[in-house]
Amino acid sequence: MATPHTGTTPSTSEPDVQHAPSAWRSVGRVLATLWDNRKARVGLVLLAFFLLLALVGPLLAPYGAKDNTFPRSQDAGTAHWLGTTAAGEDVLSQLVHGARTSVLVGFTAGLLATAVAVLIGLSWGYTRGWVAEVIGFVVNLFLVVPALPFMIVIAAYLQNGGVAVIVAVIVITGWAWGARVLRSQTQSLRSRDFVEAARFSGDSAPRIVFREILPNMTSLIAGSFFGAATAAILAEAGLEFLGLGDTSVVSWGTMIYWAQNSSALLTGQWALLFAPGLCIALLALSLTLVNFGVDAVSNPRLREGSRARKADR
Secondary structure (H helix, E strand, C coil): CHHHHHHHHHHHHHHHHHHHHHHHHHHHHHHHHHHHCHHHHHHHHHHHHHHHHHHHHHHHCCCCCCCCCCCCCCCCCCCCCCCECCCCCEHHHHHHHHHHHHHHHHHHHHHHHHHHHHHHHHHHHHCCCHHHHHHHHHHHHHHHCCHHHHHHHHHHHCCCCCHHHHHHHHHHHHCHHHHHHHHHHHHHHHCCHHHHHHHHCCCCHHHHHHHHHHHHHHHHHHHHHHHHHHHHHHHHHHHHHCCCCCCCCCCHHHHHHHHHHCCCCCCCCHHHHHHHHHHHHHHHHHHHHHHHHHHHHHCHHHHHHHHHHHHHC
16 A cells, blocks of 8 residues: 555645646736737737826826816817817827726726626526526516616716716626626536536535636636626716716716817817727727637637638738
């Protein structure tokens, strides 16, 4: 019996030594796969630009976001590259300052909506009986109710509550679809051998869900986050444009709202509408393109197809 005992000692210690390098290699492979995808590469570059703009842009803006000491409705020129608003504010400065609010609201709402979807989706997929039926009823109820009218009603009732209200409204209306997708994947993993082994070993249901099933759904959760963040950015801009948010906060949505109120197109101030609208579209596009790379990480066939197209060239 001594021989088997001495043979098991190195094998148990060896994975501990190689655990960190393998983790770094996994991260490197994921990043390499994302960068190898042309769509994801473009999305990463655009996303990095907007994140950098949100972080340090206000420090580089030529003027303050609410500085209204300039001539009103001035055309683009050397002093004001994108002109001024009807209130005498510099459009470029507002565009730079508004990036922080729009990015913060989009990513915060997307992260919270994804967290709610993960908690409900995994619980719904793992449990059985009347608990699963109750969760399913609630999820289907949120899926049946039209999201945009529901969002408008909640935002109108909680009007002028600030950015936190916009985030809460988006989270309340944006978690159900992700929960349904995660529930389907959880049901497929629930009958796997490693889950059955954990169940027979006496592990509790929360430990099985979050320690055994959750790590196998990383790419799906990442894709759900990018999709939720994209929807949150568009929803925030839409609610602000309708005047259902805090119009005193400078964001891309409020810029469009005030431009519409001042009839910017009729006065030739096209940059007031075009510039924030283009930024919203590009930010949403960057997240969508990165999501293509996330799909390639989770689907080996997409990686093989990409490599085959490169080989043909």
